[in-house]
Amino acid sequence: GAYVMFWWCGAEERRLILQRFAVSREVMQTSVEDVFALAAAEGWDDPVARKALQFIERRQRNRAAIEKSPFADLEAAVMAAATQGLSRELVSEIGYLSGVKPLTAAKIMGDPGGEPVAILCKATGLTRPNLRALWRSMRRPETTADGAVHPDWERVQLTYEMLAVDRAQTVLRYWNWSLSSALTPTLLRAIRDGEDEAIDEYSAPERAAALALADNFGR
Structure with a gap:
């Protein structure tokens, strides 16, 4: 619930959510180390086990995507965005x-506050210069008219520094699950058309996605 509320909270409320609810998954990771080996040996055939283990595994980046990508790695894609501008592709x-x-990526990079970008960078192991490059690719300000550090950029940097990698991954993975796994064409249509009564009939994950994405559909 708190991670969903994050999207329409102010800066101070967002900071409190990250401080109080961005939990570590270390205990769970240690407890199920043998399960990872068993699941891999079985070819990850059990969809429930696969989803659960994906949520707590230590690696955030998608190795399969790297093999198919035109970029050498995530850093190269970020630098391309900084050079060319942030396109849909x-x-x-x-x-x-x-x-x-x-x-999920579009929601993160389109967020007015900017903190989700810091969380994405921290969760994936991107460095401070990478964060700055991604911020610039979004055409977001770094300084004010009088040359001071812009409040948004200062807040984004503080968010990056305050979160450990593991906790940032917890937030990022919940967002990815809540924003994407529950969406269906019917739900997307209800969000787009502003059908609040129809949305009320959906499950909790589906309603969470609807609430978080409502602003992106002009509601």
């Missing part, structure tokens, strides 16, 4: 390389 590619769906 680059947003999708950065999302794939980061281990999230294009819809």
Whole structure:
């Protein structure tokens, strides 16, 4: 719930959510180390086990996406965005390389506050210069008219510094799950058309996705 509320909270509320609810998955990872080996030996055939293990595994980047990508790695895609500007194709590619769906990547990079970009960078192991490059690719300000650090950029940098990688991954993976796994063509149509009563009939994950994405459809 708190991670969904994050999208329409102010800066201070967002900071509190990240401080209080961005939990570590270390205990779970240690507890199921043998399960990873068993699942891999079985070819990841069990969809429920696969989804659960994907949520807590340590690796965030998508190795399969890297093999298919025109870019050598995520860093190269970010630098291309900084040089060329952030196109729809680059947003999708950065999302794939980061281990999230294009819809999730678009929501993150279109967020007015900017904190989700810091979370994406921290979760995927991108460095501070990479964060700056991605910020610039989004044409977001770094300084104010009088030359001071822009409040948005300062807040984004603080968000990057305050979160450990593991906790950032927890947030990013929940967003990816809540924004993409529950969406169906019918739900997308209900979001687009502003059918609040219809949305109320959906499950909790589906309603969470609808609430988080409503602004993107002009509601």
